[in-house]
Amino acid sequence: MFKSLDVFKMSHAMAVHAGTRQAAISQNVANADTPGYRAQDVTPFAQFYNADDTPGSGRLKATRAGHIDALGGQLGGQERRPEQIPDPNDNAVSLELEMVKAVEVKRQHDRAVAVYKSHLGLLRTALGRG
């Protein structure tokens, strides 16, 4: 645990991911009235984090797909975002959807910071400075 500090690495990656997504959402909102603009998003965190294969990357270990649940590691209902119908000016940004995504990002970032803080507390306790 004290050699590689995976929890710090993971919470760092999570905060970085939240920041990147926040920038993407800000871009969508800023372009909510630009003709011909299509909303963009980043890859989900789980995919983003596990895609990094390099040794020591802190990639999560997993049993083979379908080992525990027959659905191949997926929950039954895959989240599906409604297909955006473009406005008359060919802009396909839904402000409501962007607000929902913004709240998701805020919560993810807060979670990452909370995990980081709590782990920092753990290390402080181990050093006897509680």
Add this chain to the structure above:
Amino acid sequence: MNEFTKALTVSASGLKAQATRIRHLAENISNADTPGYRRKTVSFESEVGRDGRISEVQIGNLHLDQSPLNRVFDPSHPLADGSGHYESSNVNMMIEIADAREAQRSYEANLKMFDQARQMSSSLMELLRR
């Protein structure tokens, strides 16, 4: 430039674009009774960011609405022609007000994204405080 700076920059560009739009709308409304005034329309364009990823929004060229001017019957008006009509502006109050409301809504959305990015970055700063 880190992700929060990008998010703040793109939100700021959105705020600026919407503010310019509101300014032109105000100009149209205040000139609703000016004879011969053509309403101004602004267009938004998505600017390709320097690093090729975040695209800020900017105001495109200003256009004058070329739809026919309103003909008002008022024989006592100094600009009235032989038939007693003069050409007023082609501003439609309903359109301007609806457009202003949309601009306001987009402005608020941008402001919310700006505030959220600020909160997220200040929560990171909180980590340094002890």
